Amino acid sequence: MRPRLKDVAEHAGVSIKTVSNVVNGYPHVSPDTRTRVEAAIAELRYQPNLSARNLRSGRSGVIALAVPDLSIPYFSELATKVIEVADLRGWTVLIDQTQGERRKEQLVMSGIRAQLIDGMLFSPLALTPEDLRARTDQTPMVLLGERIGGGTLDHIAVDNVAAAHLATTHLVALGRRRIAAIGAQRAARAVTAEQRLRGFRRALSDAGLSEHAVADVSDYHRADGAEAMARLLDGDPPDAVFCFNDTLALGALRTLLSHGLRVPRDVALIGFDDIEDGRFSTPTLTTIAPDKAHIAETAVSLLATRLSAAGAEPPQDLCAPHRLIVRESTATGA
Known part of the structure; x- marks a missing residue:
């Protein structure tokens, strides 16, 4: 029964x-x-x-999640967590992929599918705080990520500066001195990259070291990491590399191995995001792990509050926890 x-x-x-x-x-x-x-x-x-409850409440029981790129494992894994948490409330989740394009993000902000959804979780890249202030759609919304927050909407993100500082300090503690980074970006929307670069540089400064090299990338996929690592090896090779996400690190790992370099003996390597692939690479990947379950649970809870009668309090700007997970790519004695 x-x-x-x-x-x-x-x-x-x-x-x-x-x-x-x-x-x-x-x-x-x-x-x-x-x-x-x-x-x-x-x-x-x-x-x-759900049908009886939705008739009584006047709601659809459907929320939306809009993210830049589901081919980046961090976003697909986060989406899975959001779906799991929403399911406990009897909610269905619609997924929108914006590719970080301003036009698509503006459609999300203007209330796309507003007649179908009760609320929205949104990770923007191209929008600005001014865009938020100009928003007229009343669909409840919670912001994810580093691009914009601290304003008129609830917001949860990772402290990227502190997390990057932790990653770089780990490499310094291994005795590495020629420490490079992969993942800087020149685009105005590249807030995540800017914050992680700031944390990287701050950790080196705290250790009395100068940065060995920083490799720019156009995107955060494996091919970008592989190409950036090849550029770093053309000059004075680093003895450690902090990649701004795990897919960049996996691409960099492939280039290092194809050049006959041993990881971590010759080059220690650390990523960011704790994606599943990094747990099964050879060697397994040391990483910074944002608490994706916490982000999903908090975001859905914030949205539920906005949908309830108690949702009139000021917006919350929250920081999600993160931790260092040491695996074979920086293991001592490997």
């Missing part, structure tokens, strides 16, 4: 009203209680009666 709201309440040891509050995204539920209820929902495979 299909589990009912009452079954979830009994399984979690809470009232039916509390389960209803969690299912409907109301914010005034303690984190511990919400976790117990969401675990009970998952264990019992409870599915809310």
